[in-house]
Amino acid sequence: xxxxxxxxxxxxxxxxxxxxxxxxxxxxxxxxxxxxxxxxxxxxxxxxxxxxxxxxxxxxxxxxxxxxxxxxxxxxxxxxxxxxxxxxxxxxxxxxxxxxxxxxxxxxxxxxxxxxxxxxxxxxxxxxxxxxxxxxxxxxxxxx
Amino acid sequence: xxxxxxxxxxxxxxxxxxxxxxxxxxxxxxxxxxxxxxxxxxxxxxxxxxxxxxxxxxxxxxxxxxxxxxxxxxxxxxxxxxxxxxxxxxxxxxxxxxxxxxxxxxxxxxxxxxxxxxxxxxxxxxxxxxxxxxxxxxxxxxxxxxxxxxxxxxxxxxxxxxxxxxxxxxxxxxxxxxxxxxxxxxxxxxxxxxxxxxxxxxxxxxxxxxxxxxxxxxxxxxxxxxxxxxxxxxxxxxxxxxxxxxxxxxxxxxxxxxxxxxxxxxxxxxxxxxxxxxxxxxxxxxxxxxxxxxxxxxx
Numbered sequence: 001x002x003x004x005x006x007x008x009x010x011x012x013x014x015x016x017x018x019x020x021x022x023x024x025x026x027x028x029x030x031x032x033x034x035x036x037x038x039x040x041x042x043x044x045x046x047x048x049x050x051x052x053x054x055x056x057x058x059x060x061x062x063x064x065x066x067x068x069x070x071x072x073x074x075x076x077x078x079x080x081x082x083x084x085x086x087x088x089x090x091x092x093x094x095x096x097x098x099x100x101x102x103x104x105x106x107x108x109x110x111x112x113x114x115x116x117x118x119x120x121x122x123x124x125x126x127x128x129x130x131x132x133x134x135x136x137x138x139x140x141x142x143x144x
Numbered sequence: 145x146x147x148x149x150x151x152x153x154x155x156x157x158x159x160x161x162x163x164x165x166x167x168x169x170x171x172x173x174x175x176x177x178x179x180x181x182x183x184x185x186x187x188x189x190x191x192x193x194x195x196x197x198x199x200x201x202x203x204x205x206x207x208x209x210x211x212x213x214x215x216x217x218x219x220x221x222x223x224x225x226x227x228x229x230x231x232x233x234x235x236x237x238x239x240x241x242x243x244x245x246x247x248x249x250x251x252x253x254x255x256x257x258x259x260x261x262x263x264x265x266x267x268x269x270x271x272x273x274x275x276x277x278x279x280x281x282x283x284x285x286x287x288x289x290x291x292x293x294x295x296x297x298x299x300x301x302x303x304x305x306x307x308x309x310x311x312x313x314x315x316x317x318x319x320x321x322x323x324x325x326x327x328x329x330x331x332x333x334x335x336x337x338x339x340x341x342x343x344x345x346x347x348x349x350x351x352x353x354x355x356x357x358x359x360x361x362x363x364x365x366x367x368x369x370x371x372x373x374x375x376x377x378x379x380x381x382x383x384x385x386x387x388x389x390x391x392x393x394x395x396x397x398x399x400x401x402x403x404x405x406x407x408x409x410x411x412x413x414x415x416x417x418x419x420x421x422x423x424x425x426x427x428x429x430x431x432x433x434x435x436x437x438x439x440x441x442x443x
Contacts, residue, residue, distance in 0.1 A: 002347035
């Protein structure tokens with residue numbers, strides 16, 4: 001169940017960045033998971049539900065983009081989509097191609113809210129227009 | 145608070161044991177420092193929306209599906225501001241792994257990460273190696289297990305310094321745990337550092353510890369299709385040890401088939417077939433270790 005610690009890492013990254021940016025909450029998060037990244041989607045979903053509880057991501061909408069694997073044959077140079085690491089090159093049959101894509105695991109973006117979620121009725125929050133501008137004009141500090 | 149890595153909330157999941165004869169364990173971190181996000185806040189999980197709304201590669205995990213309309217563009221359907229991150233989830237681990245690697249390089253330490261399923265004979269291979277090469281090479285060992293310091297005790301019995309990491313519920317070691325273990329252990333310069341990972345052929349594959357070589361161990365009592373069943377581990381390893389070869393006459397394990405399967409995943413794998421019980425094949429493993437150490441010294 002490494003998916004659980006992966007989700008905890010995501011929570012840590014998201015909360016840290018949200019706090020640096022001075023946000024109250026995170027309403028959405030977008031992730032990219034490579035098909036060859038050792039993440040099992042079902043296990044990830046299960047881990048997500050458990051691990052985001054009580055965090056700033058608890059009510060965030062999570063969108064995952066699964067990136068297909070791409071490999072280049074070290075023999076004939078053919079670039080092909082690879083689903084399993086033990087797949088041979090469909091052109092010449094050679095094993096062990098160079099993996100070019102599909103092992104990534106990234107937090108792509110966060111949607112940050114500057115106002116706390118405050119509503120007597122859960123549906124009111126959606127009905128009420130948000131007063132904050134969609135501020136690309138307000139660059140958030142980045143920290144490494 | 146960890147001064148070195150700045151970790152504000154050191155995990156209770158990691159306990160470092162380094163005292164061999166007392167039953168009191170040395171906890172590197174106060175056990176009440178939990179991971180910060182898990183208090184029992186009980187909002188109902190409204191279930192998981194499937195991937196039906198979007199392209200074949202997208203998935204939505206929604207927890208409040210009464211508020212949002214789905215669109216195909218990720219993270220653009222609400223107000224608020226968009227923060228583009230493009231951050232590697234394992235960035236922190238990779239950073240600490242490089243730090244460990246740098247530490248080992250500077251001290252001429254050859255770090256090997258031993259990974260396998262439980263019961264393949266990792267600890268036994270270490271015991272044999274540490275005993276047989278005593279006097280020839282200096283060793284230090286980091287042991288990873290969910291519970292107990294049994295393995296570190298076995299290692300110390302050979303006269304080798306060892307630190308036990310207990311991961312608690314964790315299923316793998318990570319670079320952060322190894323960093324703290326290195327601080328405890330302080331391996332001698334020009335020594336071989338064995339990091340025996342938690343017995344698990346899945347999870348440890350994702351976590352770089354800062355090792356120089358990853359060694360995957362399988363035994364002939366397992367299936368010879370293990371490499372294709374658990375390809376990630378064989379893909380990320382450089383060396384494959386096939387242990388317990390003395391049992392080959394009694395088990396249906398096909399050695400050549402196992403190697404062929406492993407080569408499908410990783411054609412560059414270097415194989416050692418050996419038995420820690422009979423001693424067969426250990427010589428080539430030892431000479432590989434010695435030459436690797438020599439290379440390290442020469443660099």
